[in-house]
Amino acid sequence: MKLYHEVRGCSLAVDIVARELGIPLDLQWVNMRTKTLADGTDYFSVSSKGTVPTLELPDGQYLSEGTVIMQYLADEEGSGRLLPRPGSLARLRVLEWMSFIAADLHKGGFMPLFKPATPPEYRRIATDYVKAKLAWLDSRLRDGPYLTGDDFTIADAHCYTIAMWAGVHHIDTDAWPHLEAYLERVGSRPSVKAAEQAAREQGERDRLTSNALVG
Ligand SMILES: N[C@@H](CCC(=O)N[C@@H](CS)C(=O)NCC(=O)O)C(=O)O
Known part of the structure; x- marks a missing residue:
């Protein structure tokens, strides 16, 4: 699954959760200033909100809202380790x-x-x-x-x-x-360190600064 992510954005939480659960995600970095992907694709074609995180589901649908994406991943993994069972x-x-x-x-x-x-x-x-x-x-x-x-x-x-x-x-x-x-x-x-390292490496690649943060 693809996670549309931003250097130092709130999408970091989703990456941490996926790493905790052992669910591999393909990180797609979004340039928030230009709202484009690395290959120049208009990010609004992925997210009409223009916000991260967005998760591309296995059937190609897009799921937005970090709180919901994290619930989805935890429930997919199914152990109840990061999120107790429904009804509790x-x-x-x-x-x-x-x-x-x-x-x-x-x-x-x-x-x-x-x-x-x-x-x-x-x-x-x-x-x-x-x-x-x-x-x-x-x-x-x-x-x-x-x-x-x-x-x-x-x-x-x-x-x-x-x-x-x-x-x-x-x-x-x-x-x-x-x-x-x-x-x-x-x-x-370890999950947090790895997710932060991935974001740092991308930040270095893009030479992004905290000015790129949009909150
Ligand atoms: N309610 C959304 C908010 C997502 C959000 O605002 N993300 C920020 C990055 S931390 C963003 O993409 N901002 C860009 C914008 O508002 O244009 C969620 O919790 O997932």
Whole structure:
């Protein structure tokens, strides 16, 4: 399956999940400034939204929305390791986190910080909002190594990917030791290292900078 991916974009979470599950993905890098693929193809022919991640399914259909793609991959693998079975409260706990990360932390929080046109007054409001969410996240990480307890789930791949943007926006995490320890814990997983390395190599190839991030 092809994963349409962007250097340092939220699609990293999908790559991490696939590597955790041992599902091989063919990474297709999207240039977000030009909305084109490496061969010049218009990315809108793949994603009418023009966003990553998009997964090309085995039957050729395209699936968008990171939270849904990660659920699809975990369910395809079928062990329930990264996402408990449908109908369980444990699964809903994971999805509860996924919704928070996608809606509150990513779009509500970090997205305005990536937009050059965001006025300084709103940039301050968005930064304070992100800080409040990260402080809350820190408080929730006091008791367990991962978001829902002892086991790494798709929510952790997602959370790590988005929370790491604090560094991109020079938001100091010193005040949140549980969050810092969590990011280090997740970041040390072989799947995360490999996914980050693939993105770094692509970034070097494209000589992309954090300016290419669109959030
Ligand atoms: N709701 C989507 C949002 C995806 C999204 O916004 N991705 C960013 C990269 S992190 C993107 O492609 N932005 C390009 C744009 O908005 O034009 C999801 O969670 O998958």
